[in-house]
Amino acid sequence: MRFFFKTDYNQDINLFRDGVDRFWYGLLIAVLLVAPFLLEDFWLGEISYVFILAIVGIGLMILTGYTGQVSLGHAAFLGIGAYTHSVLLTMGVPFWISIPVATLLSAVIGALIGRPALKLTGVYLAIATLAFAFIIEQILIRWEHVTGGFKGFPVPRPEVLGVGLVDDVPFYYICFGALVLAVLAALNLLRSPTGRAFVAIRDSEIAAQSMGVNLAAYKTMAFSISAGFTGFGGTLFAHKIGYLAPDAFNILLSIQLLLMVVVGGLGSLHGAIYGAIFVGSLPQLIAILRDYLPESVARQPGLEPGIFGLILVFFILFEPLGIYGRWLKVKLYFSLFPLYKKATFKRQKTYTKSERNR
Amino acid sequence: MGGWTLSEIVQLLLNGLAAGCIYGLVALGFVLIYKATEMVNFAQGDLLMLGAFMAYALIEHYSMNYWAAFLGAVLFMAVFGYLLDTVILRQVIGQPQFAVVMLTIGLGFLFRSGASMIWGTETRAFATPFTDGVTRVGGFVIADVNLSIVIGTAILCGLLYAFFRFTRIGVAMQAASQNQLAAYYMGIPVKMIFSLVWAISAGVAAVAGILLAPVSLIDVTIGLIGLKAFAAAVLGGFGSIPGAVFGGLVIGVIEQFSGIYLPEGFKDVAAYIVILLVLFARPQGLFGNIGRKRV
Numbered sequence: 001m002r003f004f005f006k007t008d009y010n011q012d013i014n015l016f017r018d019g020v021d022r023f024w025y026g027l028l029i030a031v032l033l034v035a036p037f038l039l040e041d042f043w044l045g046e047i048s049y050v051f052i053l054a055i056v057g058i059g060l061m062i063l064t065g066y067t068g069q070v071s072l073g074h075a076a077f078l079g080i081g082a083y084t085h086s087v088l089l090t091m092g093v094p095f096w097i098s099i100p101v102a103t104l105l106s107a108v109i110g111a112l113i114g115r116p117a118l119k120l121t122g123v124y125l126a127i128a129t130l131a132f133a134f135i136i137e138q139i140l141i142r143w144e145h146v147t148g149g150f151k152g153f154p155v156p157r158p159e160v161l162g163v164g165l166v167d168d169v170p171f172y173y174i175c176f177g178a179l180v181l182a183v184l185a186a187l188n189l190l191r192s193p194t195g196r197a198f199v200a201i202r203d204s205e206i207a208a209q210s211m212g213v214n215l216a217a218y219k220t221m222a223f224s225i226s227a228g229f230t231g232f233g234g235t236l237f238a239h240k241i242g243y244l245a246p247d248a249f250n251i252l253l254s255i256q257l258l259l260m261v262v263v264g265g266l267g268s269l270h271g272a273i274y275g276a277i278f279v280g281s282l283p284q285l286i287a288i289l290r291d292y293l294p295e296s297v298a299r300q301p302g303l304e305p306g307i308f309g310l311i312l313v314f315f316i317l318f319e320p321l322g323i324y325g326r327w328l329k330v331k332l333y334f335s336l337f338p339l340y341k342k343a344t345f346k347r348q349k350t351y352t353k354s355e356r357n358r
Numbered sequence: 359m360g361g362w363t364l365s366e367i368v369q370l371l372l373n374g375l376a377a378g379c380i381y382g383l384v385a386l387g388f389v390l391i392y393k394a395t396e397m398v399n400f401a402q403g404d405l406l407m408l409g410a411f412m413a414y415a416l417i418e419h420y421s422m423n424y425w426a427a428f429l430g431a432v433l434f435m436a437v438f439g440y441l442l443d444t445v446i447l448r449q450v451i452g453q454p455q456f457a458v459v460m461l462t463i464g465l466g467f468l469f470r471s472g473a474s475m476i477w478g479t480e481t482r483a484f485a486t487p488f489t490d491g492v493t494r495v496g497g498f499v500i501a502d503v504n505l506s507i508v509i510g511t512a513i514l515c516g517l518l519y520a521f522f523r524f525t526r527i528g529v530a531m532q533a534a535s536q537n538q539l540a541a542y543y544m545g546i547p548v549k550m551i552f553s554l555v556w557a558i559s560a561g562v563a564a565v566a567g568i569l570l571a572p573v574s575l576i577d578v579t580i581g582l583i584g585l586k587a588f589a590a591a592v593l594g595g596f597g598s599i600p601g602a603v604f605g606g607l608v609i610g611v612i613e614q615f616s617g618i619y620l621p622e623g624f625k626d627v628a629a630y631i632v633i634l635l636v637l638f639a640r641p642q643g644l645f646g647n648i649g650r651k652r653v
Contacts, residue, residue: 070456116638123398123596126459127588128637131630134585142623251585255463262460301479302578306471312464316457317449 013191032176041168045240048168050280051175052236055182057260057272059229062186064258065266066195067222068202070126073133074257077227079140079249081106081234086244087146089156095165099235106231107224114223115216133254140246152245155238166239175236182229186269189225198222202267252305259308263315265322274323282307321345368498370614376504376573378610379511381629383566384587385594385602386518387559393597394535394555397447397458401466402563403584408469409435409564410576411477417484424486432564439560443553466581474578481577489572503572510569514562515603531555586613589629593636595644605644608632 004017016022036044056078063069081102088098113132120128140147147153157166165174189195197218200208209215238244256279264275286304293303300306319326325345333340387402399405412434416427446465450457491502522528534541534551542548567576574580589609594601609629617625624631 064456068454068456070459072459119641120637123455123459124592124637124641126398127592128634130585130588131633131637134630135627135634138623138627142621255467258460258463300471300475302471302474305467306475309464309467309471312460313446313468316453316461316464317446320453320457 015187029180036169036172044168044172046280046284048172048175048236049240050276051179052233052240053260053280054179054273054276055236056230056233056257057264057276058182058186058269059226059233060257060261061264061266061269061272062189062198062229063222063226064261065268065271066190066202067198067219067226069219069222070258071129071226072126072251072254072258073129073131073136074226074230075249075251075253076133076136077106077110077230078234078237078253078257079136079246080109080227081231082238082244082249083140083147083234084231085235086153086155086238089158090153095158099232102235103228103232106234107228110227110231111220111224114220114227130251130254133251137246137250140249147246148244150246152243154243155241157239171239178232178236182232183269183273186229190269194218194221256308259312261322263311263322265324265326266320268324270327271322271324274327278323365498370618371611372498372500372504374611374614375607376507376610377613378590378607379507379603380566380570380583380606381587381590381609382603382606383511383514383562383569384584385590385606386515386599387563387566388587388591389594389596389599389602390555390559390562392591393599394531395447395451395552396455398455398462398596399559400459400462400584401469401581402559403581403587404466404469404473405435405439405560405563405581406567406570406584407473407576407578407581408438408567409560410567410571410580411473411482412564413568413571414477414482414484414576418482428565428568431568432561435564436557436561440553440557442560443556444549447556448549448552466584470578470581477578479578481575483575484571486572507569507573510565511603514565518558518562518599527551527554586629589633589636592633593644595642601644 004011006012011017016025032047035047039047056074059077060071060074063071084102084105085095085098088101089095093101113129141149143149157164159165163170165171190198197208197213200211200213201215201218201222205215241248260275260279261272262275263278264273265271283304286307289307290303315322321328329345332344384402384406387405388399391397391399391402409431412431413427416422416430417424420427422430442465447458447461450461486503486506488502488506493500493502493505522532530541530546531551531554533544534546534548535555538548541551567580570576570580570583586609587606590606591602592605593608594603594605609632612632613625613628616628620628
């Protein structure tokens with residue numbers, strides 16, 4: 001078992017805990033950097049998709065995992081990012097302008113929806129964001145001369161010096177770079193006073209308020225930052241799917257995004273990444289699973305959402321801390337080897353906390 | 359819009375009220391569960407779907423008569439709701455709201471997938487005594503299916519009112535929803551009461567599903583109506599039973615009229631616009647009240 005003796009306050013906020021961490025993360029980055037030379041294009045595409053999901057997952061994690069606000073409407077922000085970026089590209093705006101513009105627009109709309117949503121907690125917020133997502137989807141359908149309506153439109157493929165940016169290998173590096181940026185931004189945010197305020201709001205609004213956290217300002221900020229990350233992910237998502245149509249950004253996607261943060265583990269950036277890997281590889285896993293199921297079940301169209309539902313139910317019931325929580329448990333088991341106590345992570349008995357009074 | 363005659367407007371109003379009754383019934387299910395257990399059941403619409411499919415199965419496969427199938431489906435769903443609470447939802451009591459939201463969403467997906475495996479994804483219909491019939495009242499023609507929805511809702515609301523007001527167990531439910539701990543000390547079996555609330559709520563959803571079936575044929579996605587019913591519950595102020603029904607009626611009527619008087623597309627999102635407006639302007643809804651917490 002390793003012990004960490006803290007000799008400096010900065011150790012609480014260092015990006016890497018020690019040399020061992022630095023080594024492993026460095027190795028991971030090195031492996032991902034050389035991956036395009038070793039893997040086939042198909043796998044690069046899949047990994048890029050996981051990177052994009054992870055960016056969106058980080059956005060949602062900041063809101064749901066760290067600030068404790070549920071959003072059932074994040075597909076809408078993804079859609080806003082994707083559509084703004086693609087429409088601007090179609091109009092001839094260069095991508096290095098359209099990506100920041102799309103990100104900013106998502107963030108602004110996030111602030112606009114987050115500001116009035118402040119008064120809402122728990123379920124009400126979930127319902128409000130759900131309603132918002134439906135309205136955005138309808139706008140994407142009806143605003144035909146911009147969005148192309150139901151039919152949608154193909155996303156332009158920008159080029160620089162004759163290299164198509166959305167060809168497999170360049171796109172892989174772009175997504176990778178974007179993810180690294182997003183992770184660094186999120187890490188820096190979360191170790192700043194702002195991030196600490198988010199966590200305080202999640203744990204107890206009243207306690208946070210009495211410590212001088214301005215609930216209105218910080219919740220709006222959380223919403224806006226989360227929407228910004230999601231919109232940024234959306235710009236890359238647009239290139240990944242190649243053709244935009246409103247039904248790509250429906251309620252199912254919102255729930256898939258939530259599934260990602262829940263399965264990964266709420267309240268940790270690792271969780272967002274694990275969740276992205278899980279959700280990104282789920283279609284492949286289901287395809288493999290189909291081979292082992294009896295013919296009559298395997299060909300059912302309802303199989304995929306059913307498995308989604310099953311996974312969600314199982315994680316909520318049996319592993320509310322998600323994959324990251326499970327990983328922590330396994331790690332603790334080995335570091336304490338003969339002395340691991342089963343009760344360490346036992347759920348405490350809890351009672352319903354009324355939300356009727358607020 | 360000057361060309362609209364009185365009878366057309368009345369017709370629209372009636373259609374709206376019939377649709378609104380369904381929203382109201384689904385919202386009633388939300389509110390019953392929310393009042394008792396403070397859980398919000400995102401799978402309520404899928405319970406409605408299961409109820410409608412049960413009735414379909416009983417009528418088409420077991421050739422039961424409509425009324426027997428009606429009763430059978432409602433009873434089946436009530437038992438289903440009871441078991442749902444005892445086996446699954448009781449596990450997450452005391453967990454954050456978020457867990458319940460995700461859990462019921464997951465369950466909703468499971469129900470939908472299960473139904474599509476059993477009954478397929480095609481649209482189904484079954485014959486009812488009301489299909490295609492019309493009733494004439496003073497020059498207005500009313501489709502019997504709409505009439506059956508309105509009357510069925512009224513009867514159900516009356517029954518529920520009497521149940522909560524006059525029966526021992528109904529009063530026990532009120533007590534449990536007001537203060538669980540105090541109710542427990544008074545010897546009320548709170549756990550069983552909660553499961554019974556789930557049973558009633560699932561039964562109400564089944565009634566809504568069966569009444570809705572002749573109007574909008576049943577398929578596995580019919581449960582999405584549950585999301586619009588949120589508008590009804592929110593408008594009524596999540597904790598009020600009469601509010602839920604009233605909210606449902608208002609939403610139903612608004613939806614019908616916005617389909618005619620507003621540009622295309624508004625009909626689909628009218629309910630959601632109402633949700634946002636109500637939540638932003640008056641989060642406690644029309645009938646609700648929110649207490650202040652003492653720290």
